[in-house]
Amino acid sequence: MNEEKRDVKANFDEFWDCVGDVVFSLVQSDYTSTDVFLSNFAFVKERYFSYNATLTPEDRIWLAENYLSDFVELLQCSTAIAAISATLEVITKPAPHSQIH
Template identity: 75%
Template sequence: MRDIKQEFDQFWDGVSDIVISLIHSDYTSTDTFLSNFAFVKERYFKFNDTLSPEDRTWLAENHLPDFVELLQCSTAIAAISATLEHVTRPQAGTAIH
């Protein structure tokens, strides 16, 4: 039987410090920020792909703080992705003069 808690712990141990630094913007280099963001995003989706809806429910019911950390990670990824998309794509109705 899978140990979802252990799998989460391994995932979180590898990304938690970086997720926190992304949220708190502890960077002086855009390249480092983007590199760390790409690393966390890749690790998150790799881990997330292993979870079934039942796994997520189990984690939420049995280890709520860990489930919340997983949500915080996904929220940070979504927010950063949306912001990067917004600032790097031309907006409708705008022109550069």
């Protein structure tokens, strides 16, 4: 394994060590506080987009071909962010022509 690809794996491990448990808690945990949930979501979202910006398409392919379980974890993170973002958008913005009674 060349040095550059070793860095891709090491960088992923560092990223996932930081956010992995929080990603799973966003999807699987019961939160008693909306503020804590939103704070955790913002944390994961910021870390994901910062990390994702460092990856090239070739890096993603290499990760998928050599460390499939890690690549799937990256997909789980992006899927959780997309699902939560879409849900928050729907529940925080009223539909057109709707009225609050």
